[in-house]
Amino acid sequence: MKKSILAVLLLISVAACGAQKETAKPEADVSAVMKENLGKFFASKNMNDVTYEVEVIEPVEGVEALKFVKLTFKDAERSQEQYVFTDGTYIIPDITEVATGAGIKDKLVFKNTPPADIDLSKLTLAYGNKDAKNYIVEVSDFQCPYCRRAHEYLKEKLAGKDVSIYFMHFPLAFHPKAQLYAKVFEAGAAQNANFYDELYSTAPDFDAKSDEEIIDYFAAKTADAAAFKALVNDEATAAKIAEQMQAAQAMGISGTPALYFNGKLIGGFKPPMFDLAIDSFK
Numbered sequence: 001m002k003k004s005i006l007a008v009l010l011l012i013s014v015a016a017c018g019a020q021k022e023t024a025k026p027e028a029d030v031s032a033v034m035k036e037n038l039g040k041f042f043a044s045k046n047m048n049d050v051t052y053e054v055e056v057i058e059p060v061e062g063v064e065a066l067k068f069v070k071l072t073f074k075d076a077e078r079s080q081e082q083y084v085f086t087d088g089t090y091i092i093p094d095i096t097e098v099a100t101g102a103g104i105k106d107k108l109v110f111k112n113t114p115p116a117d118i119d120l121s122k123l124t125l126a127y128g129n130k131d132a133k134n135y136i137v138e139v140s141d142f143q144c145p146y147c148r149r150a151h152e153y154l155k156e157k158l159a160g161k162d163v164s165i166y167f168m169h170f171p172l173a174f175h176p177k178a179q180l181y182a183k184v185f186e187a188g189a190a191q192n193a194n195f196y197d198e199l200y201s202t203a204p205d206f207d208a209k210s211d212e213e214i215i216d217y218f219a220a221k222t223a224d225a226a227a228f229k230a231l232v233n234d235e236a237t238a239a240k241i242a243e244q245m246q247a248a249q250a251m252g253i254s255g256t257p258a259l260y261f262n263g264k265l266i267g268g269f270k271p272p273m274f275d276l277a278i279d280s281f282k
Contacts, residue, residue, distance in 0.1 A: 052074070054071060068084075106266070107276060115262055116260055124186060130164060136166070136261055137166050139256060139257065141178045143202075155197075171241065171245070177207050177211075184218050187228050262277075262280075
């Protein structure tokens, strides 16, 4: 059976070049050695249709024999990237700082990845103003526990800073009210009612209410309850949410939270990385 590229990435993470017994080559040869060993690996798995590229990004400070590299794998169906540390012969998925317990791969990816080009005009402003010097695009689900933790963390860290937050919807199917809350957010924003904070802090007993009860609750907080309800149920609102989710998937997002700080991605709830990103703001 033909193995998928996803399986390739898993194998590469664990042991791709670990079976090789060659000694590490000089610094200039790391890319060539890596390609040679990858060729042997794929041949041993009868995966001759997979092509690959190796880009050496930079040496690892303090351990210069190791290089931080980007691997790009392609087959007939897809293309995927993976960042690792290597001397060309052996692969290390990440390196952990003993003092902090934090991996350094996230920092290096953030530093070296160019910012994504995101059309902010298609997103709804959730926090700040459109003229802010810095922006965050928050790919999120209002019921996602880690999204809620990220929201609370950033709310404190961003206080007083010149930054705007744009919301990109990614409601997950296993969160029963996520789709409804996304619609409530958009309908509220259309009436200048910002439910951003409140939707992130709903209690379990509130989530257990019927959709109609929830819509009525938020409608009562708007200037025109009937118009708000119409917007919640409007197909255009659902289409906007679906379009944003498709756009996020096209950017490689598969889960929440995913946050773009001035276009640079941090996936997951990672406070140290959030701090690093905020420190990089102008």
